[in-house]
Amino acid sequence: MHSLLYLPILIFLLISDLACAQTTYLSGVVRSSGNNQPIAHVEIMNVQNDASTLTDHKGLFSIPVKENSVTVLILRHLGYETDTLNINKIPNEPLEVFLHEKVSKLTEVEVFGDANQNSTLLKTEITRIDLEKTPFQDIGSYLRTEPNMGGIRKGAMGIDPVIRGFKYSQLNVQINGGTKIEGGCPNRMDPATAHVDISDLQKITIYKGPYALKYGPNFGGLIRLVTNELSFNESYETHLNMMVGGQTNYQGYKSRLNVAGGNKLLAYSLSTNWNKYGDYSSGNGETMQGSSNNYSLKGQLGIQPVAGQKFYVGYDRSWGKNIDFPTLPMDERNDNTEIYDFSYLGTGFGEVVHFIRAHIYNSDVNHEMDNKSRPFSDTVVAISNIHAINTGGRFAINFDLGKGVLEAGSGFERISKDGTRSKTMIMQPNMPVLFENLWNNSLVNNLGIFAEYQYKTSRFDWIASARLDINQGNSDPMTRYSMKGDTIFMDANTKSNYTNLSLSAGATWHINDHQNLAVSVGKGVRSPDITERFITLLPVGYDNYDYLGNPQLKPEANHELDLNWTYTNSRLGNLTTGIFFSFVTDYISAVMVPTSEVKPQTKGVLGVKRFINIDQAYLTGFEINYVTPAQKFWDAAFSAAYTTGINPKATRYLIESGQVTGEETINNDPLPEIPPLEANLAFYVHLLKNQLSPGAKLRMVAAQNQVSKAYYEKTSPAFTTLELVVTYHYSDQVTLYGGVSNLFNTNYYEHLNRRVVGSLSPYMEPGRICYLNLIINL
Amino acid sequence: MRSHDKIVILALVLLFLGACNDTNQKKVTYITSGAISEYQLQYRNDQQEMVNLKVNPESASDKWKFEFMADQGEIVYISGNYKDIQSSLLIQILVDGKVYKQGNSQADTIKYLTVSGVVPYN
Numbered sequence: 001m002h003s004l005l006y007l008p009i010l011i012f013l014l015i016s017d018l019a020c021a022q023t024t025y026l027s028g029v030v031r032s033s034g035n036n037q038p039i040a041h042v043e044i045m046n047v048q049n050d051a052s053t054l055t056d057h058k059g060l061f062s063i064p065v066k067e068n069s070v071t072v073l074i075l076r077h078l079g080y081e082t083d084t085l086n087i088n089k090i091p092n093e094p095l096e097v098f099l100h101e102k103v104s105k106l107t108e109v110e111v112f113g114d115a116n117q118n119s120t121l122l123k124t125e126i127t128r129i130d131l132e133k134t135p136f137q138d139i140g141s142y143l144r145t146e147p148n149m150g151g152i153r154k155g156a157m158g159i160d161p162v163i164r165g166f167k168y169s170q171l172n173v174q175i176n177g178g179t180k181i182e183g184g185c186p187n188r189m190d191p192a193t194a195h196v197d198i199s200d201l202q203k204i205t206i207y208k209g210p211y212a213l214k215y216g217p218n219f220g221g222l223i224r225l226v227t228n229e230l231s232f233n234e235s236y237e238t239h240l241n242m243m244v245g246g247q248t249n250y251q252g253y254k255s256r257l258n259v260a261g262g263n264k265l266l267a268y269s270l271s272t273n274w275n276k277y278g279d280y281s282s283g284n285g286e287t288m289q290g291s292s293n294n295y296s297l298k299g300q301l302g303i304q305p306v307a308g309q310k311f312y313v314g315y316d317r318s319w320g321k322n323i324d325f326p327t328l329p330m331d332e333r334n335d336n337t338e339i340y341d342f343s344y345l346g347t348g349f350g351e352v353v354h355f356i357r358a359h360i361y362n363s364d365v366n367h368e369m370d371n372k373s374r375p376f377s378d379t380v381v382a383i384s385n386i387h388a389i390n391t392g393g394r395f396a397i398n399f400d401l402g403k404g405v406l407e408a409g410s411g412f413e414r415i416s417k418d419g420t421r422s423k424t425m426i427m428q429p430n431m432p433v434l435f436e437n438l439w440n441n442s443l444v445n446n447l448g449i450f451a452e453y454q455y456k457t458s459r460f461d462w463i464a465s466a467r468l469d470i471n472q473g474n475s476d477p478m479t480r481y482s483m484k485g486d487t488i489f490m491d492a493n494t495k496s497n498y499t500n501l502s503l504s505a506g507a508t509w510h511i512n513d514h515q516n517l518a519v520s521v522g523k524g525v526r527s528p529d530i531t532e533r534f535i536t537l538l539p540v541g542y543d544n545y546d547y548l549g550n551p552q553l554k555p556e557a558n559h560e561l562d563l564n565w566t567y568t569n570s571r572l573g574n575l576t577t578g579i580f581f582s583f584v585t586d587y588i589s590a591v592m593v594p595t596s597e598v599k600p601q602t603k604g605v606l607g608v609k610r611f612i613n614i615d616q617a618y619l620t621g622f623e624i625n626y627v628t629p630a631q632k633f634w635d636a637a638f639s640a641a642y643t644t645g646i647n648p649k650a651t652r653y654l655i656e657s658g659q660v661t662g663e664e665t666i667n668n669d670p671l672p673e674i675p676p677l678e679a680n681l682a683f684y685v686h687l688l689k690n691q692l693s694p695g696a697k698l699r700m701v702a703a704q705n706q707v708s709k710a711y712y713e714k715t716s717p718a719f720t721t722l723e724l725v726v727t728y729h730y731s732d733q734v735t736l737y738g739g740v741s742n743l744f745n746t747n748y749y750e751h752l753n754r755r756v757v758g759s760l761s762p763y764m765e766p767g768r769i770c771y772l773n774l775i776i777n778l
Numbered sequence: 779m780r781s782h783d784k785i786v787i788l789a790l791v792l793l794f795l796g797a798c799n800d801t802n803q804k805k806v807t808y809i810t811s812g813a814i815s816e817y818q819l820q821y822r823n824d825q826q827e828m829v830n831l832k833v834n835p836e837s838a839s840d841k842w843k844f845e846f847m848a849d850q851g852e853i854v855y856i857s858g859n860y861k862d863i864q865s866s867l868l869i870q871i872l873v874d875g876k877v878y879k880q881g882n883s884q885a886d887t888i889k890y891l892t893v894s895g896v897v898p899y900n
Binding site: 322333370372373377378381424426427428429430431 | 890
């Protein structure tokens with residue numbers, strides 16, 4: 001019997017037990033007394049009934065309380081003084097609570113996430129509650145709804161994040177304090193985010209720009225995912241968290257079960273996820289391939305032998321099966337990923353050393369892809385097996401220097417990749433099989449040292465950081481042989497060594513109680529990734545060419561300036577605006593290689609391109625966010641964002657009848673795969689003392705006409721979607737999130753969706769979806 | 779037993795069950811017919827090995843058949859050749875009793891008649 005069949009029984013038993021509970025909800029907003037800004041992740045505990053919650057990124061919270069009795073709330077946050085509220089009568093208006101910053105200049109002390117409160121860093125936080133409300137089965141699907149973020153979509157899962165036009169290795173994605181994952185697919189069907197189940201996430205923190213350098217080489221942005229659920233308790237506690245979600249269209253379900261508990265000495269957490277989705281209908285009724293099947297098991301153990309000394313070990317195993325990627329030549333057949341990690345956080349070393357942190361990890365991805373569901377498999381069955389390992393660690397000491405805080409340390413990362421592709425000629429006598437090396441024991445090592453200094457005064461927050469990375473790569477000779485064993489391509493010069501210096505600095509001026517002005521400048525340098533160095537004749541680019549890696553590439557450098565202004569007013573709401581300008585030198589692009597040098601090996605491609613550095617490119621854009629003050633019955637939010645990128649001198653290859661016949665230079669060609677102008681409007685109503693919160697989310701995306709001529713990028717039309725959402729807090733333990741996305745069944749696709757292989761059609765987004773997620777917390 | 783211990787036990791049972799995964803196999807059948815004299819066959823069996831075989835039919839209506847269970851995505855392959863110019867050959871691959879692929883030849887003693895593919899996914 002399938003395990004999920006037990007879930008409804010369990011849910012019924014639990015709900016029947018809880019049905020008698022009567023609940024009133026107390027809502028409000030928590031702000032900093034220093035700058036009036038909302039504070040995310042304030043832990044709020046109701047002493048009376050042991051209920052607890054966290055504030056969201058707008059500082060908002062809602063917590064169950066008993067009517068007609070005194071309510072005692074404890075508010076805790078690492079960067080602020082703990083506060084206790086005694087409430088005699090539940091107010092009709094939402095509460096507004098102000099917390100005072102701690103006198104000591106605390107920086108982050110969370111083990112896995114971060115509580116870095118420096119206002120200069122361009123940080124966005126997404127909470128678990130934000131994620132639970134959605135029908136998304138993929139982290140990238142959620143991220144592309146954030147301002148100035150997008151996602152390159154190639155299939156059912158694995159949407160590859162884009163921040164302000166930066167993508168792939170220009171972004172640093174890490175889990176639980178530094179664990180990194182190297183995906184197996186050369187075409188990035190499994191970026192790092194694809195190996196983490198969205199239902200496991202406790203928090204996502206996004207840093208835009210090349211400023212947060214202490215977490216690793218950071219070129220265009222940093223995405224930190226937190227899945228850890230360990231917590232030490234004064235006395236032994238056990239908690240159960242269950243989630244079951246289902247939806248129409250994209251028919252399928254997601255389910256999650258977590259048991260966590262512990263006491264002062266030990267903490268543990270065990271989780272499992274099971275997600276299964278089918279094909280879906282686009283807005284015009286066309287069936288799109290989008291099936292996927294994922295499951296995972298995760299265990300974590302924490303030990304605190306003495307107060308202030310915490311040790312954690314974690315093991316995470318996930319599997320993906322039969323995941324459709326209709327825009328790529330292959331689908332994912334099997335993925336088997338294992339992650340081990342060990343973390344340490346020590347505090348209480350005296351007045352100077354604030355904390356010591358260490359983290360080591362190993363992620364191991366075995367990824368199998370094939371073309372068995374494609375028409376080409378009638379003659380050639382191609383199967384690729386890739387083994388990608390990422391091993392690394394980070395060590396940091398945080399010093400309290402009286403007037404400021406200094407954090408310094410070191411980080412190491414080792415990426416290795418090896419794999420082959422078999423081609424079975426199933427229409428030939430004896431079924432001959434050709435084996436090709438996709439990776440040739442390719443290896444990249446990176447050792448970095450870093451330091452970050454933060455300093456606060458009553459009017460200014462200052463931050464400066466520096467990072468030095470020594471990067472080395474090598475591989476067995478990059479080779480490709482024919483069926484007869486003749487050499488088609490060979491490059492034995494595969495060694496590369498880089499020394500990269502990254503710098504950033506910024507300041508926030510607290511102009512008055514309502515306004516802040518922040519300026520950041522930074523230079524983030526990244527070494528070429530393993531694909532850009534060692535890929536051998538595979539079509540891994542946006543355009544239709546086989547690509548060749550180039551071990552002699554230079555590092556790419558992003559010089560960025562950010563200017564942000566925020567206005568906060570308890571009566572008028574919060575307004576945040578920002579502009580950025582990014583000047584990229586040694587931008588990594590590609591040029592065509594003459595066929596006399598090497599011939600393409602993939603059927604239907606136009607030729608071979610080799611990665612090279614071009615002189616420069618630049619990107620610029622803006623972001624606007626507005627959130628209304630917490631109202632009695634409603635609140636609303638608006639955001640808009642835009643990015644444009646330019647290659648001042650691009651080469652366009654002229655194509656006639658499927659052949660390259662010449663080339664021309666295009667001045668100021670837009671960079672490819674930049675999301676268009678987008679605006680979002682959300683409106684929520686709070687009824688039944690906040691037990692019921694229906695709302696609507698309007699998403700308006702402009703046409704993208706700024707497309708790269710050099711890459712023959714296609715324009716995409718504008719679209720608008722409306723989603724209806726509802727949250728129902730049935731009791732302290734049971735919450736329902738539901739909704740209808742794409743209410744008007746709009747037929748649309750995102751600009752970054754790739755085209756379906758064998759057709760000119762884009763990979764369309766789903767039409768109307770009705771969804772329901774049930775969350776149980778015991 | 780305390781209530782939260784029951785929760786832990788129940789949850790662990792569910793975790794264990796969640797780790798189980800069943801496979802979905804299909805019945806593959808190779809069928810050859812139409813030949814009036816000896817012919818050579820080569821096919822891929824359930825162990826993914828190539829098997830060579832000589833078949834001596836008594837008449838054109840004689841059928842040679844081989845059945846096995848295969849995972850979805852498994853390669854299925856059968857190829858045949860005859861040396862009698864008067865003969866012919868029909869090769870079929872059935873998946874779960876339905877014709878998945880087939881081919882035939884007549885009076886072609888040179889070329890191998892090959893029928894192949896992968897067991898389709900649901």
